[in-house]
Amino acid sequence: MGVARTVGVERGGLAGLRERFLARLDAVGNVTVVARELGVNRNTAFGWARKAGRGSVRVSRRHPGRREYERLRAGGVARREAARRVGVNERTAKDWDRGVKKSGTARTYPDGRRVDYAAGTVTMCGVTTAPVGLAALDKQLHPRFLTLSERERIRDLRASGHSLRAIGRALGRPASTIKRELDANSGSEGYHPYAAHRAAAARRPRPKERKLLREGRLRRFVGDALRRRWSPEQICHALLREHPNDESMRVSVETIYQALYFQARGGLKREVQAAVRSGRTRRKPHRDPDRRTPRFTDPMLMISERPAGIEDRAVPGHWEGDLIIGANGRSAIATLVERTTRYTMLVHLPGAAHDAETVRDGLVRTVQTLPAHLRGSLTWDQGSEMARHKQFTMATGMPVYFCDPASPWQRGSNENTNGLLRQYFPKGTDLSIHSPEDLEHVAQELNGRPRKTLDWDNPAERLRDLLTT
Incomplete structure (x- = not known):
């Protein structure tokens, strides 16, 4: 009997507490505030409110004097005086203003x-x-x-x-x-x-805040240029030429790279691989040239015998060439780069063959589309694909000069171009799937890029000037 009475009292007290909670909730509106006032467990309070069909109104965290302070400041009252009138510290008032x-x-x-x-x-x-x-x-700082x-x-x-x-x-x-x-x-x-x-x-x-995280013209320009496979340095100089008087359209090369690699850390690795020519999603130091794989060694007419007039790039019509190789060495594309204008021509090699005869025929067919004054010479490495170089010279009138072993810098324009072409023809892929039309499209896009070495003109413009003068 005593236990039942105790339980009844407890139930009666709990019911009374619940009624006081609901009455107070009608006045205050916030469940958490009322629960704290009455010493009720927060979960219990929310359960009572839910069963009674009541909601919880969010309580504003603004200082009660904030509105009055803003009214005083709008009326021209000084910060110190307005802070004194509403009873807040001047530092708090300064934070409100800022x-x-x-x-x-x-x-x-x-x-x-x-x-x-x-x-x-x-x-x-x-x-x-x-x-x-x-x-x-x-830390030792500036004297200021x-x-x-x-x-x-x-x-x-x-x-x-x-x-x-x-x-x-x-x-x-x-x-x-x-x-x-x-x-x-x-x-x-x-x-x-x-x-x-x-x-x-x-x-x-x-x-x-990173510049390229903000929406706007600058971000759209950089994004469009990256989709056209421009390098960050090309983008920076294009901005300078197209917007010479607009300081808001400026971004450094490092800022673009940091934005790309910052995205990679956030999980956008596939998008970054498409935008960065190396395909890497993290930075990597340049490889030591002494550790690069050497080329084939088949001495021919050496580059040391090349006339001095070709070296200074003053006379157009002298070309550098090489092959870019596909998956497992089973396919290839021949590349030709004009030393003065950096104009690029891609040679389609039918099927999977890139033997000496196929390469010779492809090069002869491509070079014969050029006017006579642009057929000066060809510089190649010591690859076996140029075993028919004498026949090529007889057909085109262009002597072939071969680089020293393991010296790719002696045909640096072509090496650089082949690196750019890997954006379109990644290593480890089958290159035989690309038609002559595909190669022409890639060559046109590459020749339309502004180039630092051409004072930010593009190769197509430079070649056009040569053909029209």
């Missing part, structure tokens, strides 16, 4: 930068810098920045009653520097040099 949001010990700024002053970290675009440590505090010893002198002189101008003269600094230091780093308990030095070190990085 649009800074506070959360615990952290502040989020309008530019997206989140600074946690307790942890000494700065977060921007999802990247958090390391906490401010001794290395950052002891205050040192810890100067901050200690500021504290001592200020405590002695010296004016801002007097402190500035003692330190050899403008009075405005002293004022900014005191305004930025003085707390409710005054100015403390060590805390001020830590705060200054935390603010120092000032990370900015």
Whole structure:
């Protein structure tokens, strides 16, 4: 009987608490606030509200005096006076004016930068810098920045009653520097040099939003150029030529590369591989040239016998050539690059054959489409595919000069072009699937790119000038 009475009392008390909770919820509107007032478990409170068909109204976290402060400021009242009238610290009022949001010990700024002053970290675009440590505090800075010893002198002189101008003269600094230091780093308990030095070190990085993360004309231009397989350096100079007076249309080569590799870290590896010519999704140091695989060694007419007039690229019509090889060495495309204009021609090799006879016939067929004054010479490496070089010379009138063994830089224009062509014809793929029309399309696109070595003209323009003069 006693137990039943106890249970009944408990049930009656719980029912009464529930009724008080619901009545209070009608007045306040927020379940969490009412549960905290009445000492009710939050989950229990939400269960009562749900069964009663009540909802929870979100409580604004704005300071109760914020609206009045904004009204005063709109009316022309000074920040210090408006802060005094609503009863907030002047630093809080300054944050309100600047649009800074506070959360615990952290502040989020309008530019997206989140600074946690307790942890000494700065977060921007999802990247958090390391906490401010001794290395950052002891870092040797430019003389325009205050040192810890100067901050200690500021504290001592200020405590002695010296004016801002007097402190500035003692330190050899403008009075405005002293004022900014005191305004930025003085707390409710005054100015403390060590805390001020830590705060200054935390603010120092000032990370900015990446240019190419923002939507706009610049991002669209860069994206379109990357889809056309332009390099970052080509894009930068094209921006300068097309928008000479628009400073907003500027981006550095490094910024483009960082944006690409930053995306790769975020999981967009397939898109980055399509945009970066190397196909890599992370940076890699250049390979030592001495470790490259050597070419075939079949001495012919050597490059040392090539006339000096060809070396300076002053006379057009001298070409460099090579093969790009497909999967398992079973297919190939021959490439020709004119040394003066960097104009590229791609030679279709029927089927999977790239023996000496097939290469000879393909080269003769392609070179004979050129006017006579553009048939000067051909420089090749010592590959066996040029075993019929004498027959090629007899058919075209072009002597063939061979590079020294393991010396690809002696036909550097062609080497560079072959690297560009790997965007279209990746290593390890079957090249025999590409028709002559496919090769012509790729050659036209490559010849339409602006080139640094041509003062950002493109090869097609340079060749056109040669043909029309």
